[in-house]
Amino acid sequence: MNILFLGDIVGRSGRDALAKRLPRLREDLKLDFVIVNAENATAGVGLNVDHARSILELGVDCITLGDHAFDQREMITYIQQEPRIIRPINFAKTAPGNGSGIFTSPKGKKLLVVQVLGQVFMKKNFSDPFSALDSVLTASTLGKTHDGSLVDVHAEATSEKMALGHWCDGRVSLVIGTHTHIPTSDLHRLNKGTIYQTDAGMCGDYNGIIGMDSHEPMQRFITGMSRGRFIPANGEATLCGVFVRVGSFGFAESAYPVRMGGALEQIIPRQPDT
Ligand SMILES: [Fe+2]
Numbered sequence: 001m002n003i004l005f006l007g008d009i010v011g012r013s014g015r016d017a018l019a020k021r022l023p024r025l026r027e028d029l030k031l032d033f034v035i036v037n038a039e040n041a042t043a044g045v046g047l048n049v050d051h052a053r054s055i056l057e058l059g060v061d062c063i064t065l066g067d068h069a070f071d072q073r074e075m076i077t078y079i080q081q082e083p084r085i086i087r088p089i090n091f092a093k094t095a096p097g098n099g100s101g102i103f104t105s106p107k108g109k110k111l112l113v114v115q116v117l118g119q120v121f122m123k124k125n126f127s128d129p130f131s132a133l134d135s136v137l138t139a140s141t142l143g144k145t146h147d148g149s150l151v152d153v154h155a156e157a158t159s160e161k162m163a164l165g166h167w168c169d170g171r172v173s174l175v176i177g178t179h180t181h182i183p184t185s186d187l188h189r190l191n192k193g194t195i196y197q198t199d200a201g202m203c204g205d206y207n208g209i210i211g212m213d214s215h216e217p218m219q220r221f222i223t224g225m226s227r228g229r230f231i232p233a234n235g236e237a238t239l240c241g242v243f244v245r246v247g248s249f250g251f252a253e254s255a256y257p258v259r260m261g262g263a264l265e266q267i268i269p270r271q272p273d274t
């Protein structure tokens with residue numbers, strides 16, 4: 001079972017890169033599942049209905065969100081009609097939508113997707129991510145109730161992400177971080193078999209500041225004052241994520257990072273297909 005996970009899609013350049021590359025990737029990598037984080041796909045803040053629909057129409061099986069889940073307010077109602085969109089499981093007790101879901105491929109393979117928010121250095125106080133994950137992972141068994149599983153750890157601190165990775169070790173196929181928008185180079189297998197990477201990186205223009213045009217963030221850093229709004233950088237995006245091939249017991253047989261197009265591809269060559 002071949003899975004592609006892509007990190008936070010930022011603005012138009014991220015959406016365009018996905019539209020340009022995903023249909024071909026889906027064929028070339030013989031993908032059974034494509035999961036993308038799209039919490040910044042609409043003008044850098046949240047995800048509106050039009051953009052959600054167009055991302056799903058490209059062949060995406062599941063969209064995860066994040067702390068920006070409901071920044072576009074129409075998502076509050078849309079997520080209740082669209083089970084392919086997953087919001088963080090510990091966002092709020094009253095949040096609409098689901099924090100996890102099991103998706104079935106045309107070949108009948110089942111993938112569990114869960115998203116969880118961290119608590120360290122986040123702007124809002126979210127509830128305990130460890131017990132939230134337990135509530136899902138103890139109710140199902142990798143290799144029995146589903147063929148593979150992915151946990152999107154949406155958090156700021158690398159330490160907390162690693163702790164959540166170890167919490168899931170041996171219970172899920174892949175733990176992948178999102179939210180910081182910078183890909184980390186620590187893709188590896190944890191002791192009990194789970195594949196882990198601290199952050200997938202964003203699908204956005206790396207010639208900005210975490211996907212935003214650098215002018216306003218620079219002004220805020222230099223002066224401590226807000227002068228305007230953040231707007232997404234509009235250069236070519238790098239598509240960033242992880243490819244995982246999951247075997248018959250639910251654990252990965254192989255995995256490699258994906259970094260295609262834009263500024264990052266100029267430095268790091270594309271990994272060979274396996
Ligand atoms: Fe985020």
Ligand SMILES: [Fe+2]
Pocket residue numbers: 008039040066178179180181
């Ligand atoms: Fe993000």
